[in-house]
Amino acid sequence: MKNRKLGGLEVGAQGLGCMGMSQAYGVRDNDDESIATIHRALELGVTLLDTANVYANGVNEELVGRAIAGRRDDVVLATKFGIVWNDGAMGARGDAAYVKQSCDESLRRLGVDHIDLYYQHRVDPDTPIEETWGALASLVDAGKIRYAGISEASAVTIRAAHAVHPVTALQSEWSLWTRGIEGEVLDTCRELGIGIVPFSPLGRGFLTGAVTSVADLPEDDMRRGLPRFAEGNFERNMAIVEALRELASAKGVTAGQLALAWVQSQGEDVVPIPGTKRRKYLEENVAAASLELTADDLAAIEAAAPAEAIAGERYPERLARAAGR
DSSP states (O other): OOEEEETTEEEESSOEEOGGGTSSSSOOOOHHHHHHHHHHHHHTTOOEEEOOTTGGGGHHHHHHHHHHTTOGGGOEEEEEEOEEEETTEEEEOOOHHHHHHHHHHHHHHHTOSOEEEEEEOSOOTTSOHHHHHHHHHHHHHTTSEEEEEEESOOHHHHHHHHHHSOEEEEEEEOBTTBOTTTTHHHHHHHHHTOEEEEESTTTTTGGGTOOOSGGGSOTTOGGGGSGGGSTTHHHHHHHHHHHHHHHHHHHTSOHHHHHHHHHHTTOTTBOOOOBOSOHHHHHHHHHHTTOOOOHHHHHHHHHHSOGGGOOSOSSOHHHHTTSOO
């Protein structure tokens, strides 16, 4: 796999999102396969591994730590702080003491002495961004983190953070069915030399076509509560997947690979992190990193999946409040 740069940080052109190995998409069923998937990713040239302190309350960081034991030099390790839960609603915390405490806890769970890319997962409206990013700068000075990033932030917040300490990467949702960062946020990142790390580049698996009914999802799968998977919206969105499948078939690839290749094609500063806990799907995703799309291909893909045709909001209100600050 070719490499790309997120600011000054060089990584494989595609990363691996590890959240689903421990939470959100059904029962945590096979840590051995998850670890084997991480090992296979490293073999294929994937270097950026993404986790967070909030994923399964630290269990995901512990899993990633076990997987990279003895392989630390092969990994660009990213984790996050900042999401807190209050009565089932997502909130955020960014005071300096919390930032430093969270970093120490993540280092312990991961079993490492430094984090390569440490993200502010959500922006705390009650803490000045200058305080949060001052704390991150102090962690860089202490050698506990190498680079700092931010997730799901507005252009104004990104600029304010960058004025305190360089923002290396923005991690936000970006795919054919989530286009919100296009425009002001994306332009700001490119003006400032900030890399883009799209999460859920396959629309939480929807764009692969593997989910044909909400009944296909486990009872504890978070997608059952997302508006785009709700009755009515699901069927309208499935029509888009069918259109993508036709285009993909003509190129001899899957709908998911075509959708992922679209994200990969958005610039050399873009490093998507599709998530999976299975080697089979990892290998399909990695193959998309080398799929070249022509201008005609890109136009056909966007015509098949126009942003305005997507039915439903990204999140229900209890999850939406902390995004885009």
